[in-house]
Amino acid sequence: MRTVRDDSGSVYLLVKQSGDSCKVRDPETGEESYRESDELEPASGESALATTARAVPEPARRVLTATPNERALGLLVELRERGPHSVRHLLDATDLCESDLLGVLTEFRAAGLVEETRVLGERGYATTDRADDGLALLTGERDR
The missing domain is CATH 1.10.10.10 (Winged helix-like DNA-binding domain superfamily/Winged helix DNA-binding domain)
Structure with missing residues (x-):
């Protein structure tokens, strides 16, 4: 699991990557969605576990x-x-x-x-x- 961010700065957990698409999860809501791989970039310096903790207010x-x-x-x-x-x-x-x-x-x-x-x-x-x-x-x- 890795932390990624989109062009708007929103942070997601990368659940699965397959070809040109990625399955991501919003750490605050738990909602999963698919995004194009080229829309996402690694969120350097942010631990996936710290991102997961965002589920807690x-x-x-x-x-x-x-x-x-x-x-x-x-x-x-x-x-x-x-x-x-x-x-x-x-x-x-x-x-x-x-x-x-x-x-x-x-x-x-x-x-x-x-x-x-x-x-x-x-x-x-x-x-x-x-x-x-x-x-x-x-x-x-x-x-x-």
């Missing part, structure tokens, strides 16, 4: 790829459901040590899932809309 992919373990996922859910929280509260309320907590929060900030805020005059964190959307998709909630 982007906000959910962002949460999944930025969350290294269940503790981190629990922290993100806690911030979404009951946050924002101060760093002091998170240290007291979770089983994460300071370096682990700040490491996870740094990763979440880099992924655009949390943002720094003030909580009762102290430094704290809240989830972003991107995290809220991704978690809503993962938990089956659509109207958050």
Whole structure:
């Protein structure tokens, strides 16, 4: 399986190539169609597996790829459901040590899932809309 793109820039997974035609699959919808081989070119630098992952909506992919373990996922859910929280509260309320907590929060900030805020005059964190959307998709909630 390879990733290809057409003249308009749309990305597909090459399922089968036979002579002058190719069977391709849209990674987001799963719809398969036939295209002329000369309409497609290899999408260099894009893994077919990464392209396949596009079947998962982007906000959910962002949460999944930025969350290294269940503790981190629990922290993100806690911030979404009951946050924002101060760093002091998170240290007291979770089983994460300071370096682990700040490491996870740094990763979440880099992924655009949390943002720094003030909580009762102290430094704290809240989830972003991107995290809220991704978690809503993962938990089956659509109207958050």
